[in-house]
Amino acid sequence: xxxxxxxxxxxxxxxIAAVQSAGSEFIAGGTDILQLLKAGQRTxxxxxxxxxxxxxxxxxxxTGARIGALARMSDVADHPGIVENFPAISQALLLSASAQLRxxxxxxxxxxxxxxxxxxRDASFVACNKRRPGSGCAAIGGENRMHAILGGSxxxxxxxxxxxxxxxxxxEAIVRLLGPDGGxxxxxxxxxxxxxxxxxxxxxxxxxxxxxxxxxxAAAHARxxxxxxxxxxxxxxxxxxxAAVGLDIADxxxxxxxxxxxxxxxxxWRLQAxxxxxxxxxxxxxxxxxxxxxxxxxxxxxxxxxxxxxxLAKRTILRALGxxxxxx
Amino acid sequence: MTTDLTRRAFVETSGLxxxxxxxxxxxxxxxxxxxxxxxxxxxxxPASEIVLTLRINGAPHDVNVDPRTTLLxxxxxxxxxxxxxxxxxxxxxxxxxxxxxxxxxxxxxxxAVMVEGKEITTIEGLARGSELHPVQQAxxxxxxxxxxxxxxxxxxxxxxxxxxxxxxxxAEIREFMSGNICRCGAYPNIVAAIRDSARRA
Numbered sequence: 001x002x003x004x005x006x007x008x009x010x011x012x013x014x015x016i017a018a019v020q021s022a023g024s025e026f027i028a029g030g031t032d033i034l035q036l037l038k039a040g041q042r043t044x045x046x047x048x049x050x051x052x053x054x055x056x057x058x059x060x061x062x063t064g065a066r067i068g069a070l071a072r073m074s075d076v077a078d079h080p081g082i083v084e085n086f087p088a089i090s091q092a093l094l095l096s097a098s099a100q101l102r103x104x105x106x107x108x109x110x111x112x113x114x115x116x117x118x119x120x121r122d123a124s125f126v127a128c129n130k131r132r133p134g135s136g137c138a139a140i141g142g143e144n145r146m147h148a149i150l151g152g153s154x155x156x157x158x159x160x161x162x163x164x165x166x167x168x169x170x171x172e173a174i175v176r177l178l179g180p181d182g183g184x185x186x187x188x189x190x191x192x193x194x195x196x197x198x199x200x201x202x203x204x205x206x207x208x209x210x211x212x213x214x215x216x217x218a219a220a221h222a223r224x225x226x227x228x229x230x231x232x233x234x235x236x237x238x239x240x241x242x243a244a245v246g247l248d249i250a251d252x253x254x255x256x257x258x259x260x261x262x263x264x265x266x267x268x269w270r271l272q273a274x275x276x277x278x279x280x281x282x283x284x285x286x287x288x289x290x291x292x293x294x295x296x297x298x299x300x301x302x303x304x305x306x307x308x309x310x311x312l313a314k315r316t317i318l319r320a321l322g323x324x325x326x327x328x
Numbered sequence: 329m330t331t332d333l334t335r336r337a338f339v340e341t342s343g344l345x346x347x348x349x350x351x352x353x354x355x356x357x358x359x360x361x362x363x364x365x366x367x368x369x370x371x372x373x374p375a376s377e378i379v380l381t382l383r384i385n386g387a388p389h390d391v392n393v394d395p396r397t398t399l400l401x402x403x404x405x406x407x408x409x410x411x412x413x414x415x416x417x418x419x420x421x422x423x424x425x426x427x428x429x430x431x432x433x434x435x436x437x438x439x440a441v442m443v444e445g446k447e448i449t450t451i452e453g454l455a456r457g458s459e460l461h462p463v464q465q466a467x468x469x470x471x472x473x474x475x476x477x478x479x480x481x482x483x484x485x486x487x488x489x490x491x492x493x494x495x496x497x498x499a500e501i502r503e504f505m506s507g508n509i510c511r512c513g514a515y516p517n518i519v520a521a522i523r524d525s526a527r528r529a
Binding site (some may be wrong): 004006031038047049097098103104234235 | 376378394395398418431432434436437438442485488492494502503504505506507508
């Protein structure tokens, strides 16, 4: 690790003021930044510890959930109001990382974690446009089994690793930000950026801005939601494919559907074409639901080693839909 | 070699030698090393040492650390509490698991300076005098280890798991212990030890 100094902030405004001096970065749970510091990928001059900020509360009422950015993954996963009203969020968190990491990692930091693309994480590879803009992408012609089939560019095909973000995209959460010029809210679907020509820019955060919380609106499809994660080993692994699905079912018909997927896109991927095809179908109509899931392939550009993800993603959606349809 | 050379002193000396060799190997294989060397060194202020008081196993410990020091390195290298093990040093193996304010965490991804004022419990803090903690005793009774390197992390994780109420069946124990890797593959006996401890708790 390169040398850095350490400062603890007690108020959000003080943290935002402090982080504007050159070379300063926030640290919350620290689970990702410590890895990046040890790998020499981040070289801040100063870390601003934000863990003492009063941003760790979790409130759930009839309008929705308000989750403080410093709430820990494990606390959100176990919160009775989240479990009951937003099961996909709780399940996505419990299928993430390990129990130890979930006790440490913050909700805000989870949205900002960097990709697990091997070529990004291992600095001994020269080419990585995320790590060193303009250096190229080693994954496009390399070991790309884990990479994206949607949203990639000639510069980057890395997937976004967060499970939580996938559930939040499906449930149309709002990210609350505070910066030097005040506060603003960004829909989670617009928070992460496509790689395009600048894959090192991963979100819409402006310099000095801090995630202070995440709001999730209450909805029938949120109460009847589910997160399914498919991976190479049973636990403690990133997704090959994952699906957050929510259905509003009444009188045996689908009145509303929300679907987002992880493991297939360069950012958490909302599948509105699939949602649209599900609306009006009879709950559990295997043929209609398969036709709906087939729509996820539109625009997919598989790489040499990950074409299997198209079929796997369809089956992931269908299995998740089946679970939700049976839920009471 | 003197006869009173301790195992620890030997390991530390050997580790130093290995480190030198490993560094050479890394440079030789690292295709990016040349490119990195041509970049200008970053402009930065020298980091000053921070004086901390860490509460570990119920007692205060004063320690001077560079801000970069992880809790794991502070425990092992500065306070000589070497029961907590360093495996991957990247949060992937769980060998460094300790409790901070009663919650299990990876000490390798925790900066020491960030846990000042918190209650830290390490494997050295579980036993009461010569009486092992019930989970420690269960690992002995069920032969829940082979080489033993991951064991202190497994036990710290298991104690927390039982307190969390996540040891209701074998599948749940396996899922919620998945942050602790055992390269020897002693998992069946680890699960048996935890199942037994949870039943008695």
